[in-house]
Amino acid sequence: MSDADQLKALRVRIDSLDEKILGLISERARCAQEVARVKTASLAEGESAVFYRPEREAWVLKHIMELNRGPLDNEEIARLFREIMSSCLALEQPLQVAYLGPEGTFTQAAALKHFGNAVVSKPMAAIDEVFREVAAGAVNFGVVPVENSTEGAVNHTLDSFLEHDMVICGEVELRIHHHLLVGETTQTERITRIYSHAQSLAQCRKWLDAHYPNVERIAVSSNADAAKRVKSEWNSAAIAGDMAAQLYGLTRLAEKIEDRPDNSTRFLIIGSQEVPPTGDDKTSIIVSMSNKPGALHELLVPFHANGIDLTRIETRPSRSGKWTYVFFIDFQGHHQDPLIKDVLERIGQEAVALKVLGSYPKAVL
């Protein structure tokens, strides 16, 4: 068979497979509509249906990844199923998600990675506004950055948990690639200013020292804001990611300029919904201990004694007294697991205050 004939035959096969895939996706979408009907049918007076089920979504994605035999890799296949589920959920209930904006930030990319593209995403000007929007019930969920592998904790987010009653319903991790971006009006050999968020400037410090040691670095409120400025400003550049570059039509002068190639940020999904256990969960708590020697040791002993893996511990001023602190602790397990329940009870006996911020499935994607 000639190449042209082979190509034609393969395309006929692809057309027929696409028709089957279309039929199956439509059948799946009808199932989701039926799920919505069942969820709303048996509600008691005043109760509202829970359409978004993070524990079920985590299971579906993991199951697909376990079944996958290639040639598409697990991440790619899960991304496709993420989008299918996102569209199915939108048939049940179109989700509104607030994120730290403006449009084009890494937080928006994290929101879409977690929920898929069928959600309505709403940019907020500050982390605290995301919290307030969720607390007011104006959106279903919020997405905020909480820690970066190079720069550490995002203190605004931690402090917001002290002020708002919020449930953590999920986490998402994003590889952060920074590019040096310029607009049409910039002459690349005449760059005099580089704009970015302070964290991003810090994440690219060595690269900037090596390539632009004498250029002024200006910290602005977000990378997307930096990208927006340089679009219309002469001889300036921005450090930002792919979404901002696309949104503002900027050219990449240098790609992946972050000092550490594994530079990643972890984001939290905040809402008001408790998430049931999946068997592979994390829990976040805030604890305040009395200000006495050995308090931190006392707090950590029950975790160690029960072989519970701590994934993070962060200290912040408590805001309720000078030189008093609270600990933000993440660990593996769900607060409904009997072992974790015991540990939390023991800590509660020693602590001045203990709050479970939420238990949620470990990030799948």
Ligand SMILES: O=C(O)C(=O)C[C@]1(C(=O)O)C=C[C@@H](O)C=C1
């Ligand atoms: O299983 C459910 O509860 C559904 O609503 C279905 C479905 C899906 O498409 O698989 C959709 C949304 C939920 O977040 C989880 C799963």
